[in-house]
Amino acid sequence: MTEISAQASAPAKAPSLFADPDFMKVWIAGALVGIMRWLDVLVVGYYTLVVTGSPFVVSLMLFLRMLPMFLLGAFAGAFAERLDRRVVLVGLLLLMSIMYATLAVLAIRGALELWHVAVGVTYSGVFWSFELPVRRTMVGDVAGSERLPRAMGLESATNSITRALGPFVGGGLYDTVGIQGAFGLGATVCFIGALLLSTVVRGARSEGTGRRPVIAGLLEGAAYIRTERVVQAVLVVTIILNLFGFACVSMFSVIGRESFGMSASETGLLASTEGFGAFCGAMLVATFARPSQLARIFCVGAGLYIACMGLFGWMGVLGQDWLIYAAAGFLFIAGFGLSGFGSMQSGLVLARTPPRMRVRVMGVLAMCIGCGPIGILNVGWIAEVAGAATAVVIVTAVGFGCYVAANLAYPELRRRLT
Numbered sequence: 001m002t003e004i005s006a007q008a009s010a011p012a013k014a015p016s017l018f019a020d021p022d023f024m025k026v027w028i029a030g031a032l033v034g035i036m037r038w039l040d041v042l043v044v045g046y047y048t049l050v051v052t053g054s055p056f057v058v059s060l061m062l063f064l065r066m067l068p069m070f071l072l073g074a075f076a077g078a079f080a081e082r083l084d085r086r087v088v089l090v091g092l093l094l095l096m097s098i099m100y101a102t103l104a105v106l107a108i109r110g111a112l113e114l115w116h117v118a119v120g121v122t123y124s125g126v127f128w129s130f131e132l133p134v135r136r137t138m139v140g141d142v143a144g145s146e147r148l149p150r151a152m153g154l155e156s157a158t159n160s161i162t163r164a165l166g167p168f169v170g171g172g173l174y175d176t177v178g179i180q181g182a183f184g185l186g187a188t189v190c191f192i193g194a195l196l197l198s199t200v201v202r203g204a205r206s207e208g209t210g211r212r213p214v215i216a217g218l219l220e221g222a223a224y225i226r227t228e229r230v231v232q233a234v235l236v237v238t239i240i241l242n243l244f245g246f247a248c249v250s251m252f253s254v255i256g257r258e259s260f261g262m263s264a265s266e267t268g269l270l271a272s273t274e275g276f277g278a279f280c281g282a283m284l285v286a287t288f289a290r291p292s293q294l295a296r297i298f299c300v301g302a303g304l305y306i307a308c309m310g311l312f313g314w315m316g317v318l319g320q321d322w323l324i325y326a327a328a329g330f331l332f333i334a335g336f337g338l339s340g341f342g343s344m345q346s347g348l349v350l351a352r353t354p355p356r357m358r359v360r361v362m363g364v365l366a367m368c369i370g371c372g373p374i375g376i377l378n379v380g381w382i383a384e385v386a387g388a389a390t391a392v393v394i395v396t397a398v399g400f401g402c403y404v405a406a407n408l409a410y411p412e413l414r415r416r417l418t
Helices: 002-009 021-052 055-080 085-108 114-176 179-198 214-225 229-244 246-259 264-288 291-318 323-351 355-369 372-386 388-409
Strands: none
Touching (some): 021 085, 021 114, 021 179, 021 246, 021 264, 055 246, 055 355, 055 372, 085 114, 114 179, 114 264, 114 323, 114 355, 214 229, 214 355, 229 246, 229 323, 229 355, 229 372, 229 388, 246 291, 246 372, 246 388, 264 323, 291 323, 291 388, 323 355, 372 388
16 A cells, blocks of 8 residues: 555656657757758858858858847847737747748849848848747656756757758758749748747746836846856856857858869768767767856866867968868867856756746847847957957857956856756
8 A cells, every 4th residue: 555655656757858849849940940950051152152252251141140139139039028929939939930941032133133132031030039038948848857958958959950050051952943942932931930939839938027127127137147156157258259259150151162172062071070070079068067066067168169160260371272171170079168168058057047037148148148239240340350260269269268268257157057
């Protein structure tokens, strides 16, 4: 009788994430649009370089993509608390599908101009400013606290593989079909994502403050961040990497074409090595990481990424053909660092934030990620004067110094977490 009572009182084991229909829909939708995100970055960058020949204009396109996240990130998180998350994402994805279809038709008719693409990437930035705080929070809510580490690990691994597949597929489409093929794929992918999310049942409504004014929600989120040093550290390092690390992604197409004489598909293959490295690293993190090590993994990953991006740029400065393999190797190792940083970034914020505050704090995280436009313009104008590869070396050197300073200011990054 005692044994039966004990079994009855034991909590039921949470089902597998892959057996949860709502989680699978949210996850697959995120994977599909993630592929399109990185495909778009490569294809638009290469197209812009072919049309203008200017590294600065290439960086300006990524600037337009990232600017809405900086301007709207925190607001998007607080505003989304007042609405059905599912409706927000489905509506934005349907508009994305229409936007890509319009660009594809213009390209087929030979009427596509650079300003059309600029408008498209700006709207993409609006979508991504909502996607991070809204869909990632849906993932956490659908998974629940017990399955949250596995869900965030799967999200990180998925983001890593999309970073690899996106440039690879995009470069191949650009060389074989043209830019209209990439935009046509984007219209299809976004429409499928909208269909999947429209049938999600759980995680649509926020546990936050309902109709509370948006500004009040932002202020409460900022007040909470001031009390949590681990979250502060995550936000500071996120700003550093977006200013001095991820901004260099805008120069991938330029370095591939100008330093190594690569086609779009070859440049896409080179850029995809970063994503493959991130995927391999994410698998290692998911297998061997311990909860107490999360901050350390985040910290080491950030440093490894920015250092290897600088070495990748140095290979471009030297410009020898055989150094393509060394450049790919450094991007692969940078991907390992990215996996540690990326898998722990959202995970640390969600784990250290009460459920009712998560959307607001994730919105602030999105705003920190969105500060990248400043770094993008910085690397763009340096590239215009000194060359793309030299710009990457200079920017990452400054960034690594800022990263060291952040480690000294926040020793929590090097400690075991309770």
